Amino acid sequence: AQSVSQHNHHVILSEAASLELGCNYSYGGTVNLFWYVQYPGQHLQLLLKYFSGDPLVKGIKGFEAEFIKSKFSFNLRKPSVQWSDTAEYFCAVNRYGQNFVFGPGTRLSVLP
Amino acid sequence: EAQVTQNPRYLITVTGKKLTVTCSQNMNHEYMSWYRQDPGLGLRQIYYSMNVEVTDKGDVPEGYKVSRKEKRNFPLILESPSPNQTSLYFCASSLSSGGYNEQFFGPGTRLTVL
Numbered sequence: 001a002q003s004v005s006q007h008n009h010h011v012i013l014s015e016a017a018s019l020e021l022g023c024n025y026s027y028g029g030t031v032n033l034f035w036y037v038q039y040p041g042q043h044l045q046l047l048l049k050y051f052s053g054d055p056l057v058k059g060i061k062g063f064e065a066e067f068i069k070s071k072f073s074f075n076l077r078k079p080s081v082q083w084s085d086t087a088e089y090f091c092a093v094n095r096y097g098q099n100f101v102f103g104p105g106t107r108l109s110v111l112p
Numbered sequence: 113e114a115q116v117t118q119n120p121r122y123l124i125t126v127t128g129k130k131l132t133v134t135c136s137q138n139m140n141h142e143y144m145s146w147y148r149q150d151p152g153l154g155l156r157q158i159y160y161s162m163n164v165e166v167t168d169k170g171d172v173p174e175g176y177k178v179s180r181k182e183k184r185n186f187p188l189i190l191e192s193p194s195p196n197q198t199s200l201y202f203c204a205s206s207l208s209s210g211g212y213n214e215q216f217f218g219p220g221t222r223l224t225v226l
Contacts, residue, residue, distance in 0.1 A: 009152075034214055034215075036217075042219075043202060043217040043218060043219050043220050044155075044202065044204075044215075044217040045217070046214045046215075046216075049214050090154065090155060092215075099157070099160060099170070100145065100157075100206075100215060102147075102154060102155040102157075103154065104152075104153065104154035105154040105155070
């Protein structure tokens, strides 16, 4: 079965620290990859997505992610986090004609 | 404005009293899906629909029903709610089930079953 894992359940950082959230998926073939963010009390919003081409994709709010096919990974990064980045982050994967699969989420707390 | 709407946003009910949570999208999307979100468990898919009259079970379908009679609507039905269905529910839609389409999420419905 398809699965998506995220390395950390809860990450706590100080403002201006660098962020990297890990995401791995379990199956091969061509995949589409997504990172979503859920701010407290809100619904999920798309941060960025990868379909093909340059494996380093840039999203909104200074986030970027790198697709490494050989490692089945799609890690999310931000050079300098802000208090407003406090949220829950979800990695998701799908393949054409198949269902979306979400990871369990990583909660990020940024201390002012 | 392109959006996914859900109603109600908050609902408190009692065990066994049938309820329906509506979901509607105005983007002419083929794919729609229901998720529940619980602390520590992330998002778990309940049911999804690839198109009108095409629905399938997700990871946690027990106790839920859905229907897709028209493209824009995808209601979630709890025939006999139980306290373990207390959760935050999200509806989502995308242009199709695969390819280059992200999902758009509704605002969520917080359900409490007493």
